[in-house]
Every structure is written in structure tokens, then in C-alpha cells.
Amino acid sequence: MKFFTMLVITVAALTANADDSSTGCGLGWKVTKSYTFSATTTRGTTNSYTTPFGMTFGTAGCQKHTIAQKEVQLRNFARISYDSISIDASMGGGEHLAAMTELLGCDASVRGHVGLKIQSQYQQLFPAQGSSDKMVDQVISIIGSDSQLSRTCQLDT
Amino acid sequence: MFVLMRAPKKWLIVYGLLFWSLARADVLTHEVRLDAARLSQQSSWLKLMHYSKNLLYGFESRVDGPEYFFARDGKTNPQTEILASVEAFANSNLKIGRLSLHPQCAFPYRYRFLKKKLNLQIADIPCPDFKRWLSGVQPKSATVVYASGYANNPISVFGHLFLRINSEKKESEFEANELLDQGIGFEAVADGTFGFRFAMNATFGGYSGQFSVVPYYAKVQEYSNLESRDLWEYHLSLSKTEVLDLMTHLWELETNTYLNYFFADENCAFQLMALIEAIKPEWNLTEGFSFYVMPSQSIRVLAEQPGAVQKVTQRLSLHKRMTGQLTKLDVAQREQFNQLVKSELDVSKIQDKQVLEVASLFLSYKNHGRKDQNDSLKEVSVTEVLRHRATLGGLSTLSTLSTDPDWSRPDRAHLPFRAGVLAGVAESKSFFDIHYKVSLHDILNFQAGYARYSRFDFLNIKARIETENRKIFLKEIDFLKMETYLPISTFETEPSWRVGFSLATPEDLNCYPCREFVVEGALGAALEPWNKQILLYIMAPLRAGFADHLGSGYRLGPAIEVGAFFEAAEIYRTQISAKLQSDLFQDIRPNSVAIFEVNQSYFISPRWDARWLTKFVVPSESFGRRHSETGLQLNYYF
Numbered sequence: 001m002k003f004f005t006m007l008v009i010t011v012a013a014l015t016a017n018a019d020d021s022s023t024g025c026g027l028g029w030k031v032t033k034s035y036t037f038s039a040t041t042t043r044g045t046t047n048s049y050t051t052p053f054g055m056t057f058g059t060a061g062c063q064k065h066t067i068a069q070k071e072v073q074l075r076n077f078a079r080i081s082y083d084s085i086s087i088d089a090s091m092g093g094g095e096h097l098a099a100m101t102e103l104l105g106c107d108a109s110v111r112g113h114v115g116l117k118i119q120s121q122y123q124q125l126f127p128a129q130g131s132s133d134k135m136v137d138q139v140i141s142i143i144g145s146d147s148q149l150s151r152t153c154q155l156d157t
Numbered sequence: 158m159f160v161l162m163r164a165p166k167k168w169l170i171v172y173g174l175l176f177w178s179l180a181r182a183d184v185l186t187h188e189v190r191l192d193a194a195r196l197s198q199q200s201s202w203l204k205l206m207h208y209s210k211n212l213l214y215g216f217e218s219r220v221d222g223p224e225y226f227f228a229r230d231g232k233t234n235p236q237t238e239i240l241a242s243v244e245a246f247a248n249s250n251l252k253i254g255r256l257s258l259h260p261q262c263a264f265p266y267r268y269r270f271l272k273k274k275l276n277l278q279i280a281d282i283p284c285p286d287f288k289r290w291l292s293g294v295q296p297k298s299a300t301v302v303y304a305s306g307y308a309n310n311p312i313s314v315f316g317h318l319f320l321r322i323n324s325e326k327k328e329s330e331f332e333a334n335e336l337l338d339q340g341i342g343f344e345a346v347a348d349g350t351f352g353f354r355f356a357m358n359a360t361f362g363g364y365s366g367q368f369s370v371v372p373y374y375a376k377v378q379e380y381s382n383l384e385s386r387d388l389w390e391y392h393l394s395l396s397k398t399e400v401l402d403l404m405t406h407l408w409e410l411e412t413n414t415y416l417n418y419f420f421a422d423e424n425c426a427f428q429l430m431a432l433i434e435a436i437k438p439e440w441n442l443t444e445g446f447s448f449y450v451m452p453s454q455s456i457r458v459l460a461e462q463p464g465a466v467q468k469v470t471q472r473l474s475l476h477k478r479m480t481g482q483l484t485k486l487d488v489a490q491r492e493q494f495n496q497l498v499k500s501e502l503d504v505s506k507i508q509d510k511q512v513l514e515v516a517s518l519f520l521s522y523k524n525h526g527r528k529d530q531n532d533s534l535k536e537v538s539v540t541e542v543l544r545h546r547a548t549l550g551g552l553s554t555l556s557t558l559s560t561d562p563d564w565s566r567p568d569r570a571h572l573p574f575r576a577g578v579l580a581g582v583a584e585s586k587s588f589f590d591i592h593y594k595v596s597l598h599d600i601l602n603f604q605a606g607y608a609r610y611s612r613f614d615f616l617n618i619k620a621r622i623e624t625e626n627r628k629i630f631l632k633e634i635d636f637l638k639m640e641t642y643l644p645i646s647t648f649e650t651e652p653s654w655r656v657g658f659s660l661a662t663p664e665d666l667n668c669y670p671c672r673e674f675v676v677e678g679a680l681g682a683a684l685e686p687w688n689k690q691i692l693l694y695i696m697a698p699l700r701a702g703f704a705d706h707l708g709s710g711y712r713l714g715p716a717i718e719v720g721a722f723f724e725a726a727e728i729y730r731t732q733i734s735a736k737l738q739s740d741l742f743q744d745i746r747p748n749s750v751a752i753f754e755v756n757q758s759y760f761i762s763p764r765w766d767a768r769w770l771t772k773f774v775v776p777s778e779s780f781g782r783r784h785s786e787t788g789l790q791l792n793y794y795f
């Protein structure tokens with residue numbers, strides 16, 4: 001069944017690619033024209049973290065739209081690793097926070113800065129009943145409102 | 158292709174002739190046929206096609222989907238499969254597989270392999286779909302990851318194996334975010350039903366297997382954090398090109414065919430090894446196994462291949478990280494930590510970052526262990542601790558922990574099957590015991606690759622030969638014995654436990670040697686009061702025995718047992734135990750029997766160990782049977 005699902009998704013992705021190369025990268029996902037941070041914050045995703053074989057390494061359209069792929073990756077990563085990210089964030093750094101920053105497209109040189117920035121806003125980012133998607137949205141807007149980070153962090157690189 | 162597969166042989170010839178004319182030139186020249194005959198016996202081709210030698214009828218491929226073969230008898234005939242593959246590659250009109258691709262694109266690795274080996278004069282056909290897919294892989298290297306067993310669940314001793322494709326994009330060692338790499342596993346596509354049908358399918362191949370791709374971070378959460386299992390990473394010496402070859406071969410398997418899943422042998426470990434071997438035929442990763450293949454055994458075979466493993470690293474489980482950091486706290490910090498996790502001290506009063514950080518690891522570990530979060534209300538919540546820690550600012554104060562010593566690596570584990578001989582003296586008479594065990598690990602075994610003080614034994618058959626009266630009898634069959642001792646501490650209070658089903662020859666019965674079917678379960682506690690070398694335990698077993706000669710047909714009674722393990726060195730373990738077993742609701746036997754044991758085990762190699770076993774059985778009343786025996790045992794693992 002899983003394989004059938006994979007096949008359907010793969011074929012759908014291939015067809016989508018032939019039809020319109022600006023869609024793809026999985027179900028429930030549409031890439032908007034704008035690649036800015038503010039635009040990406042409004043999107044959610046229904047993708048599961050278990051990526052079908054054909055999709056994972058970027059079949060069909062996804063290659064051209066790393067922005068979409070990266071944000072799906074970012075949100076999946078944040079959902080699965082939420083607990084570990086929240087621990088790292090309280091200490092302003094760590095392996096999971098570094099991975100998240102990498103998925104945010106931040107250059108290695110500013111990752112320490114991002115870590116401390118996230119730590120300083122910890123109370124808002126990680127409330128008692130927090131969700132990974134809300135956290136990601138807020139992190140994206142924090143980066144977007146920081147003049148240095150908004151230049152060096154790009155989801156579409 | 159599909160027509161070709163199902164067509165009878167005479168039609169095969171007709172289609173073959175048709176293909177030749179379409180291909181414009183006969184690719185199957187005399188030289189090609191000669192080379193093909195030679196190649197068909199070589200391990201590179203046999204491994205690429207997943208052929209294994211079957212004693213009854215020669216070669217048979219483990220690939221189960223007929224779409225993998227161009228020749229009608231391709232699953233069992235390596236030679237005709239070469240010829241049929243070559244014909245298919247030369248035929249410009251074929252479309253095959255789930256993605257309806259030309260054979261060259263459906264089987265790009267096989268095409269390249271045959272073209273080179275047979276010096277084929279075939280024009281390449283462009284494969285845009287495959288090229289695009291492969292361009293997304295961007296690998297640097299590959300790592301085989303072994304998830305070790307964990308103490309709470311002895312069944313997990315079987316471990317799990319998956320492959321990690323390391324991405325090239327890593328910028329530096331610190332940023333080497335392997336969390337974002339892709340893990341590739343081979344799993345049974347089960348339909349969620351567990352029970353008889355599940356077991357049947359798993360055993361006889363009713364399930365097909367699937368290679369799944371899951372990000373490494375998801376594996377880290379699952380194994381390292383949720384289940385507290387160590388992840389051992391074996392970094393392969395495969396080049397970037399070879400990893401691309403591996404992915405290309407994976408494409409061939411996944412877009413065209415399937416492999417059935419057998420839990421015992423053609424499982425996650427075996428198929429991943431076969432996948433690696435297909436593109437690296439000089440490594441022998443699938444041979445030399447008995448009728449089942451354990452992930453830890455595959456890891457051993459891999460590590461034994463000269464030059465295959467560059468280095469081995471370990472990702473510590475959450476439990477090990479937590480306990481490791483806890484030992485780094487000094488007395489005053491420890492006191493604060495105790496008060497914090499017991500909610501005796503308000504979190505906001507603590508200014509020591511290290512205490513807060515260790516507490517957050519501890520509380521996450523405890524949260525993972527239970528589903529019901531409500532009972533944590535009494536305790537300080539991890540969110541509270543983290544939020545307070547964040548207000549203090551600054552980077553982590555946690556120390557870098559050292560990983561486990563090399564001797565404890567899973568590839569150093571002893572082998573699963575065991576046969577042993579014991580020469581001993583019982584009641585002044587000499588005897589020999591011979592035994593054979595299907596699996597796996599007992600409490601006296603060398604612990605490398607297994608959880609500490611855990612046991613999972615399945616089907617152990619023992620016979621006794623009494624030399625003086627030349628008597629041979631069945632001494633024991635252990636159907637299943639599981640046991641685990643978990644040292645309790647101020648913060649961890651997991652019970653130790655034991656279950657067992659066996660056919661035994663109890664030494665305390667006057668009808669000795671008569672048999673009794675025994676079911677025993679026990680709960681208890683273990684403690685490491687001084688150091689890791691000594692573990693003390695107390696258990697409360699409940700034992701039920703069933704046999705016709707037991708009067709009412711059964712006997713039942715609780716027991717109390719105390720014992721200790723000493724580990725003078727990791728290769729030398731001693732267990733001393735004293736057990737008082739009651740026998741209730743009867744008056745034909747003593748009310749209780751005391752059993753004392755002293756057992757020692759010396760690890761020689763993953764294939765050999767030696768033991769000295771001693772046992773005294775003392776009944777509470779004089780009409781009961783006394784027994785004492787001692788013996789030296791030599792065990793061979795295979």
C-alpha cells in the first residue's frame with residue numbers, strides 16, 4: 001500500500017512537472033510566486049516526514065524550487081524534533097538548532113547569532129502549549145525583521 | 158516486456174528475432190555470448206542480480222518481482238538473463254517498469270555494467286527522469302547505522318540496521334548536520350495486523366519489503382531519544398561514485414520490482430548488505446550466515462571486511478547523555494538538582510545553568526518514558542525549566558561526554574547460536590551436559606552489543622549423560638527466557654524482571670530425573686551501590702510447575718531471591734544467588750527448598766567462552782532430595 005502511495009505520488013509529481021513545473025514536491029503543497037519570508041510564513045504543509053522514495057531526493061520540479069522543498073523540510077524537521085530544538089534553543093545552540101538554522105538557509109557565519117536571538121525570544125517561541133508550526137512561523141518572522149539576518153538567511157538558497 | 162515475460166519459449170524466439178531487427182544490428186555476437194557465459198558465473202553479476210546459491214536447484218535470485226528479469230527463466234538462470242538484458246537494452250522500442258521507461262533508464266546500473274563488461278556496441282538512450290532524480294541525491298559518503306538493543310525490552314536485542322546517505326553539502330565539522338541526511342531502511346510492508354497471519358507472512362514471505370527513505374533526524378528521535386538506544390555509525394569507505402552507484406541500483410529495485418520480506422533472513426540487515434554488495438562485489442556481506450541473520454551479525458561481517466569501515470562513531474542514547482551529565486554535577490549542584498526535580502525548590506531560584514540543563518535532559522527522558530503526562534503535574538515541567546534556562550542566556554555548559562569503549566561495539570558481540578559441553582560432578586558422580594541454543598544472549602554473556610544485564614534466550618536444549626550408569630536423558634528445554642536487571646537510583650525506579658517457560662528436571666524432586674513444565678515470572682529491584690562493577694538484586698519470583706507426578710498435577714509457590722553480579726573485568730563475570738522457593742498447598746514434599754548458585758563466565762572471543770557453574774539444592778525437610786553439582790563448561794558461538 002505504501003508503495004502504491006509512493007507510486008501515485010511519484011507519477012503525480014512527474015505529471016505535474018510535465019504540466020507545470022511550478023508545482024510538485026508533494027501533496028497539499030503549492031509554491032507561490034513570491035519567495036520572501038513573509039510569504040512563506042502563511043503556508044502550512046500536510047506532508048508526512050516519511051518521504052516517498054521518488055520524492056526524497058528531489059524528483060520532478062522540486063529541484064527548481066528548493067524554497068518549497070526547504071520549507072517542507074524545515075517544518076517536518078521542526079515537528080519531529082520539536083523537543084530537541086526546544087532544549088537547544090534554551091541554551092542558544094546545539095546540533096538540532098544548527099540543523100534548523102541550516103534549513104532556514106542561514107549562512108554558517110550567523111548561526112551563533114540566530115541561536116542567541118532565538119534564545120532571547122524563548123518565552124514567545126516555546127509557550128507551555130506550543131506547536132512546531134507556530135514556532136517556525138515566528139522564527140521566520142524574527143529573522144525577517146532582523147536587518148542582518150534577513151539578508152544572510154534565505155530559504156531559497 | 159510484460160508480453161515477453163509471460164510468453165512461452167517458442168514465442169520468445171519470435172520476439173527475440175523481432176527485437177534484433179528493430180535494434181538494427183545483432184548485439185549478441187559470438188564474442189558477447191562467450192563473454193556472457195563467463196560473466197554469468199562471476200560474483201559481480203551474481204551479486205548485482207541478488208542471486209544466491211540454492212543447494213537444490215542452483216541459482217535463485219532473491220528479487221521476487223518478475224519485472225526485474227528480462228529472461229523468462231531469469232530468476233534462476235544468470236546466463237540467459239545476461240543475454241535477454243542485452244537484447245532489451247538494444248531494443249529502442251521497449252517501455253518497462255512502474256514509470257514506463259526504456260530498459261536502459263529502468264536499469265541504468267545494469268546497463269552500464271553489461272556495456273562495460275561485454276564491450277557492447279549499443280547507443281545510449283537519454284534518461285531525463287532518472288538523471289533528474291539522481292542529481293538530487295548529491296552524496297558524499299555512506300554510513301551503516303546500527304540501533305542497539307535497550308534494557309527495558311530484551312526483544313530489542315535483535316537491533317535494527319539502516320543506511321545513511323551523507324550529503325555533500327556539509328560545510329564544516331561543526332555544521333556537519335548529519336541530522337538532515339537521509340536514512341534508507343528495508344522494511345516489511347505490513348498491513349497493521351499482528352498475530353498469526355502477521356507471523357505467517359513474515360516467516361514465509363507473504364509481505365513484500367520496501368526500501369524507505371526517512372531523514373536521519375527522525376531516526377534519531379525514534380531510537381536515540383524515545384527508545385534510548387545507542388546509534389552506532391559505521392562509516393563506509395565507499396567513494397562518492399560508489400554511493401551514486403548504490404542509489405542507481407536502488408532506483409532499479411524500487412521502480413521495477415520488489416523483494417519479499419522474511420524476518421529471519423531476508424530482513425532489514427540482510428537486504429541492506431545485499432544492496433551494498435551489489436555495487437561492491439569484492440565485499441562479502443551476505444555469506445556465512447546460518448538460517449537467520451541478525452543485524453548485529455551483519456555489522457560484525459561488515460566490520461570484518463578489510464578496508465570496508467573507515468571509522469566507527471556512537472551517538473549516545475538520551476539515557477546515557479542524561480546519566481553522563483548527571484555524574485558531572487558536584488555535590489552542591491546535585492543537591493539543587495534533586496530539589497528541583499522533586500519540586501522542593503522553585504525553578505526561578507536556581508541560577509546555575511548546568512543544573513537546569515541537566516534537569517531538562519532528565520525531565521525529557523522521563524517524559525519520553527510515559528504516555529500519560531498528567532501525573533507529571535506534581536513535578537516541575539521541562540518547559541518551565543527550559544524557559545527559565547533561556548532567561549539566563551549564554552551557551553550550553555554541558556560537558557562533552559566520552560562514548561563507550563571500543564570493546565563494547567556491537568560488531569564485537571558474540572555470535573547468536575551456541576553449542577556447549579559441560580563436564581561436571583553431581584552427588585559425587587561424573588556427568589556431561591551437552592546443549593544447543595538457537596539464540597541468543599544470557600546473563601553471563603559478554604555484554605558487547607547487548608544491553609547490560611539482560612537476557613533473551615530462545616530454544617535451548619540440554620541433554621545429560623551420566624557416565625557411571627551410562628544414562629542419557631533430556632535435562633532441559635528452555636523455550637523462552639527473558640530477564641533484565643535495571644539498577645535503581647534516586648531518579649530511576651524501573652523494576653528488574655524475569656519470565657521463563659521451560660521443561661526442566663528439578664533437582665529437588667525425589668523422582669529425579671523426572672520432568673516438569675515450569676512457568677516463572679519475577680519482579681524485583683537492582684542496585685549498583687558502589688560502582689559499575691557490582692550489581693546487587695532482590696527478586697520475588699512466582700513459580701508454577703506442571704507434571705503428572707506432582708500429586709495434584711501441579712505445584713505453585715512464591716520465592717525470594719537475592720543475588721549479586723561482580724565484574725572484575727568486562728570479560729569476566731560472576732553471579733552469586735540464593736533463592737528460597739516455597740511449595741504451597743501440598744504435604745507430600747518439603748514446604749520449601751533453598752537453591753544456591755555460583756556461576757562464573759570468562760569471555761575468550763566472540764566465538765568462545767568458558768564457565769564454571771556450581772549449584773546446591775537444600776530442602777527444608779530431611780525427606781526432601783538434596784543435590785549438589787559443579788562443572789566446567791566450554792561454549793562455542795556460531
